[in-house]
Amino acid sequence: MTTSFKINLRRGMTVTGKWKRNRYQVERLLGEGANGKVYLVQRDRSWYAMKVGADAVDLQSEINVLQALAKQEKSGGRSRQDALPGGASGEPFLIDVDDLYGSDGREYSFYIMRYVRGVTLSEYLSQNGKEWFPLVGLNLLNKLAALHSKGWVFGDLKVENVLVADYGYVELVDYGGATASGRGIRQFTEIYDRGYWNAGSRSADAKYDLFSFGVLCLQLLEPKRLQQLTTGLPQNRSIEELLQLSKENETLKPVSEWLHRALTGDFWDAAEGAEAWRLLMHRRQLRRRSDTPGWLKGLAAVSAVLLGVSVYWLLRGGL
Numbered sequence: 001m002t003t004s005f006k007i008n009l010r011r012g013m014t015v016t017g018k019w020k021r022n023r024y025q026v027e028r029l030l031g032e033g034a035n036g037k038v039y040l041v042q043r044d045r046s047w048y049a050m051k052v053g054a055d056a057v058d059l060q061s062e063i064n065v066l067q068a069l070a071k072q073e074k075s076g077g078r079s080r081q082d083a084l085p086g087g088a089s090g091e092p093f094l095i096d097v098d099d100l101y102g103s104d105g106r107e108y109s110f111y112i113m114r115y116v117r118g119v120t121l122s123e124y125l126s127q128n129g130k131e132w133f134p135l136v137g138l139n140l141l142n143k144l145a146a147l148h149s150k151g152w153v154f155g156d157l158k159v160e161n162v163l164v165a166d167y168g169y170v171e172l173v174d175y176g177g178a179t180a181s182g183r184g185i186r187q188f189t190e191i192y193d194r195g196y197w198n199a200g201s202r203s204a205d206a207k208y209d210l211f212s213f214g215v216l217c218l219q220l221l222e223p224k225r226l227q228q229l230t231t232g233l234p235q236n237r238s239i240e241e242l243l244q245l246s247k248e249n250e251t252l253k254p255v256s257e258w259l260h261r262a263l264t265g266d267f268w269d270a271a272e273g274a275e276a277w278r279l280l281m282h283r284r285q286l287r288r289r290s291d292t293p294g295w296l297k298g299l300a301a302v303s304a305v306l307l308g309v310s311v312y313w314l315l316r317g318g319l
């Protein structure tokens, strides 16, 4: 519908859908990318996110994916609620689709989705600490696993497309790259792309997302060094360079073997990857527990006995 994208919605403005006449009040810009702008809007006292498309065709294919996923979710019952964006909450993700008139008199397509109250992955880790990385990683892998189980590949997995809410709850946004398994990936970002690193094709398979997940870990914890790797000759880019980074980073070292498997396509899908990640977390927790020095354990035991004796005497005194 449009080629140049000049839409600029201001706070307090009311947007009325051309066809359905639903009215939305604009609160603020949430984010923008190559495909459009996303605004926080309000209707009937509820908050939503409104994505206004730079290109009507691209936006429509994103909407088609969301509609296909919603249909699958309905017909498949509620066995894997988190397969869909917003699925675990039980609320639909895609709420409305319509066109609007911009102040330049042009028509723009938009869709309304559930507002995800969260911050990007990197913001979350810098606000809450890197110790959240294993849990958030696991939640993200589970989210991908649910999508893979429905025959979809997310495609454009990157830090900006993962929002994290309280307690490490993860939500994927921007389904512009979501592709049915077996097709060519519809949209990707170079640094997260398997083809870019000479590590495989751009055909949609679950391993493609796991590769991007591996790069995402590096982007979160070694962003500068990862960026440096992109300045070399394209034919020299390789998984070995990525693995070297993971081995040298303190937070990533414990998962470097896991990353090796993800980057080389050794996991069949994200469910297998998530299970291996979960086991790693579990083992580390156990190790940490058994790492408690003997003297500290002894001290804890003595304190417990002393506490028991004190309680006993207190109770006796009260009788």
Ligand SMILES: Nc1ncnc2c1ncn2[C@@H]1O[C@H](COP(=O)(O)OP(=O)(O)OP(=O)(O)O)[C@@H](O)[C@H]1O
Binding pocket: 030, 031, 032, 033, 034, 035, 036, 037, 038, 049, 051, 113, 114, 115, 116, 117, 118, 160, 161, 173, 174, 175, 176
């Ligand atoms: N449902 C939502 N709730 C809250 N914030 C959102 C939501 N959807 C998108 N955003 C915010 O808006 C930003 C841009 O959205 P989105 O990634 O869909 O745009 P895009 O144009 O497709 O981007 P890209 O160029 O990466 O493809 C996101 O990074 C996110 O911060």
